[in-house]
Amino acid sequence: MTIKVLVVDDSALIRQILSEIIKSEPDMTLVGAAPDAFVAKKLVLEKAPDVITLDIEMPKVDGLRFLEVLMNAKPTPVVMISTLTEKGADATLRSLELGAIDFVAKPKIGVAQGMADYHEMIVEKIRTAARSKVKKRNPTKSAAVKTVSYSGTEKVIAIGASTGGTEAIKEVLSTFPANAPATVITQHMPAGYTSTFAKRLDAVCQMQVKEAKGGERLLPGQAYLAPGDKHMEIERSGADYRIRLSDGPRVSGHKPSVDVLFTSLCRSAGSNAIGVLLTGMGSDGAMGLLELRNAGSETFCQDEASCIVFGMPKVAIEKGAAKSVVSLEDMGSVVMNAVEKLDAGSRL
Incomplete structure (x- = not known):
């Protein structure tokens, strides 16, 4: 089965690199490369991608907001493209809370070569996402805490x-x-x-x-x-x-x-x-x-x-x-x- 992939990123360079990576894989098809959330929404409805790679930092509507809307309206496996910073890490973990399957951290320097070097990791994450189970996001329930009478340091x-x-x-x-x-x-x-x-x-x-x-x-x-x-x-x-x-x-x-x-x-x-x-x-x-x-x-x-x-x-x-x-x-x-x-x- 061919995996239909949609790339969403405001960077033309990253869109090009990810598009080339996806096109080089015999089990993947690139169905579109969107520069922002508005184009992405249109392509999601038209192309019904199996997996989306999604940039967190985008103009107009950021990746987290797009992800939240997507998971409520049309749950789809998503691999986030994040930045390796404290702010980027926090946003990435928030994206996993919202339903993203996994993420790829963009290199701090030499982004073009670094992303190309991540070829195998990126396609593995896309394949994993395609096989994953994505469910419509429900409001988080408060976890019930199980009390224990145990005390000690041996366990x-x-x-x-x-x-x-x-x-x-x-x-x-x-x-x-x-x-x-x-x-x-x-x-x-x-x-x-x-x-x-x-x-x-x-x-x-x-x-x-x-x-x-x-x-x-x-x-x-x-x-x-x-x-x-x-x-x-x-x-x-x-x-x-x-x-x-x-x-x-x-x-x-x-x-x-x-x-x-x-x-x-x-x-x-x-x-x-x-x-x-x-x-x-x-x-x-x-x-x-x-x-x-x-x-x-x-x-x-x-x-x-x-x-x-x-x-x-x-x-x-x-x-x-x-x-x-x-x-x-x-x-x-x-x-x-x-x-x-x-x-x-x-x-x-």
Whole structure:
């Protein structure tokens, strides 16, 4: 099946580069290149694209407003084209809240060459978006927080996600109470975006959420997000668990890698860990989750019906890594139930 793609960008250069990339792919067809939201609206109605690449910063009507109207009127998979700045990161995360599937960050310098170098990444994101599930946006409901009687430092929750994961992580984490076990998170995201993502999570969660810096002692009530350009591992340090950041090669195609996080937690915490694998393309996290299950950990995968992209959880389920397959809506309460069922125990 040929993927019909519409490019929306006020930069003639970016429109040309993206158009050439799309035309070079045998499974894609360029149905239009719009310089603004008004032309884009007309082309959406005439061409019914399967995927739209959308610039955030446009004159007249910006990308976020166009996206909001699109998702209410004619939900369509969208890949945002954003700028790698703090303001751009915040707008990008807002676009994911509004229903965009993924994003591509424009290079700060050498935009033309940089975008051309991103050829494979761009077409992969377009293909993923074409296979994703887009639903009409509904008003956000306040998450019900599951209280727990648990107290201690021996348990650790680990969450991994990719495409569609920013909203999935927010939905799960916002149900955790302030005294939840220390939680470590790896979300596939470029450097420059994770600090903003952590701040946005912190604003809506009872737990304190921060981007990991390395060396932190894991504490209850704290959630730590892997930075976008480092692997995050959990190590034993005497009676503590501590975070170690490393700048090694990509693992399972990614840095940060969910497999790296899960495998390290398997070594350091064993059955005191709880592993959660959410929506995402590819297979990162599947092997690590299997190692956690084999070590006696509780392991959960998001179900197909609630995933934006049923890739990583699907592979993990097929490998037998998931003890339970759970809807996104129920994941937070199910994980907290698992926390209460675990023995008080000790890792010492």
